[in-house]
Every structure is written in structure tokens, then in C-alpha cells.
Amino acid sequence: MSPSQHSESGGRRLDRRRFLTTAAIGGATIVGASALGGLDADAAFAEPMPSLDTAIPAAFAEGRIVAINRNVLDVAGSHGERYLIQLTNATSVWKLRTTTAEAIEVGDGLYARGAAMPDGTIAADAVWVNIVNVYVTIRGIAKDRLHLQHGSAEVVGHIVPDTTTASYLGGALTADLSKTRIGQEAQVLGAWRPADGNIDIARVSLGH
Amino acid sequence: MACGSTSLWAGEATWFCCGNAWGSCGSAGTGACGTCQSSKHMAAWPNLSAACYDITRPDLCGEGMPRRTCGAVMNVKHQCSGATVCVTLADCGPRTKSFCGEATCCNGACRTNRVIDLTPSAFSAIGSLSSGKLPVYIYE
Numbered sequence: 085m086s087p088s089q090h091s092e093s094g095g096r097r098l099d100r101r102r103f104l105t106t107a108a109i110g111g112a113t114i115v116g117a118s119a120l121g122g123l124d125a126d127a128a129f130a131e132p133m134p135s136l137d138t139a140i141p142a143a144f145a146e147g148r149i150v151a152i153n154r155n156v157l158d159v160a161g162s163h164g165e166r167y168l169i170q171l172t173n174a175t176s177v178w179k180l181r182t183t184t185a186e187a188i189e190v191g192d193g194l195y196a197r198g199a200a201m202p203d204g205t206i207a208a209d210a211v212w213v214n215i216v217n218v219y220v221t222i223r224g225i226a227k228d229r230l231h232l233q234h235g236s237a238e239v240v241g242h243i244v245p246d247t248t249t250a251s252y253l254g255g256a257l258t259a260d261l262s263k264t265r266i267g268q269e270a271q272v273l274g275a276w277r278p279a280d281g282n283i284d285i286a287r288v289s290l291g292h
Numbered sequence: 293m294a295c296g297s298t299s300l301w302a303g304e305a306t307w308f309c310c311g312n313a314w315g316s317c318g319s320a321g322t323g324a325c326g327t328c329q330s331s332k333h334m335a336a337w338p339n340l341s342a343a344c345y346d347i348t349r350p351d352l353c354g355e356g357m358p359r360r361t362c363g364a365v366m367n368v369k370h371q372c373s374g375a376t377v378c379v380t381l382a383d384c385g386p387r388t389k390s391f392c393g394e395a396t397c398c399n400g401a402c403r404t405n406r407v408i409d410l411t412p413s414a415f416s417a418i419g420s421l422s423s424g425k426l427p428v429y430i431y432e
Binding site (some may be wrong): 212214 | 306307308309311312313314315316317329330331385386387389390391392393394395412413416417420421422424
């Protein structure tokens, strides 16, 4: 059963948000595996979303990770905020692909969505690490990379074997990037590399 | 100004970053309205101004979208889940003309053409950032 669906626990039906806050309050520290099944963020939204418990306010965080203490990410927001983000059994983690908390590193950027806890922390429902989604123009093509222009900046987009896919004019995803052309406009969804500012490409959507 | 329930448009929603943030967003700036931040429920609209429209040209994809300016608010609703987020316009985009005919589907129903760009905060309120695109209805 997906965590986006209801699960029986103690005779009471739990939605995803109730589950993750319960896990956070209970001090659950198991990350990367779930008692409820798959934790893919896309799958979490594949089914109609259950009504969120209005008694538990939603929360969002954005910034860079400055420390990792067990299952808590200490994040410095880009506008001076500070967030403590709890990873629980119900947290889905994306870093170029769906992965586990072990892939998260200090220095990574992230967006996190979850529930605001009474102690000021955020119990994360989903964490997207280093994710970027940029509009670019293709300036160069090599076997293992695309040279991209994003605004006035030049960025290298690395083609990752068994991961990078392409979509041509909204068509089905394919691993074949041979129809990519210089000068083509594209949207690149991928993972930013903090070390050099380049991008590992998850998906490139080619336009006209 | 409050978000309303009068149907305005339908199509694909994508996401973008803005403001002073990490990664590729660092050079994005605060958008055409000077207020855009990734951590707030904000959006980019293809017809924010005449100059904006010249860049995005949704009409070339058959989308004669109306003018809405900085500060206008809209409800954006996921076509299938019903999840809804209220956003404030803060930038120009997406570049609809570059992806004419592109469709995003759920439960067998598809929405065509990029008609609104959401900040990560707004997009993640109704879908997963890793999906990149969502089929949505827009209300004002």
C-alpha cells in the first residue's frame, strides 16, 4: 500500500500526513524504508490526494544543508531562515532519482515539504535534493554531456547512463538523445552538483 | 485579494526557481515583478505584459491567454487529485511557444501547452517537483 493511501493502524485510518507526524513525534528514525511500502514522490501523487488534516499545518523549506544529525537535516534558508527537517519512515527522498536518506550530504540544496511540528521542526513528507528545472538553449553536444545556456550562464549537463531520458515535443520518454540539436530550446530537470555548479540530467524535454 | 473560483484557464503547470537561492537559481533574480521567491506561493504568467507576451507567445499554440499583471492571484488545481494552491503572479513565463502541443495526463485525461509556471513552494503543494509538469485547472 502506498503511503499516499490510507493505512490501518491501531484501528484508526491514517493519511500520509498523519502518519509522518506520528512517526516524527514517536521519534522514528528508520529512513529509506517504509512500513507502508514504496516512497516514490511521484507515486505519492499518482492517486487522488486525501484531504490533509487541517489541524496539522503544512510547511515548506528551501535552502542548503549545513549539518546532518541522525535523521534531522539542519538547513540554512536562502533568505536567512533556519529549518530543522525531520526524516521519518514516510519521507520520500529524491536526488537525481528516488533514493534514500543516505544519499543526502552536507552542502546539498533542497526543497522539502511536510508538516509543521509543535517544536518548530518540519516532519518531511518529501525532500527533493539539489533538484533544478531550468529552461535552456543547447549550445553543444558531446557523447556524455550537453553544453547548455541558462540565461547568461553556461552550464554543463551530464548525461547519466541508465538515468537520463529525453522527451521530444512532449513524446514518450526515451534514452535516445540522438535527435538533440544545437540551438534547440529545452527544459532540463536534474540534480545540481554543488562542487562545480553543473547538472546531472534526469530528463531533458526538447522543444521546437 | 483572495483567490476565487471562476474558471480562467487549463493546461500544463511547470515549475521554476527565483529569488536568492542555491544552485542554478542563483542567477534567476526576483522576476519581472521584483518580488519572486522560490519559498513563497508564487507563479509566472505568459501574459504578464506586452513585452512578456512577445517572449512567451502562447497564441502560437492556440492559447489566447488574457493579461494578468503583477500581484494578481489565482487558484491552481491539480486536474486529478483536486489539490489546490493559491498563488500570486510575480514573473513572466513559461515559454509556451517553445513547447506547443506538449501534453501532461492523469487518469486518461490530458492538458496541453504550458500555461503557468509555479515556484517550488507552490508546485510542491499540489504535486511532486520530480514530475516537472502537472495538468491543472486555473481559477481566479
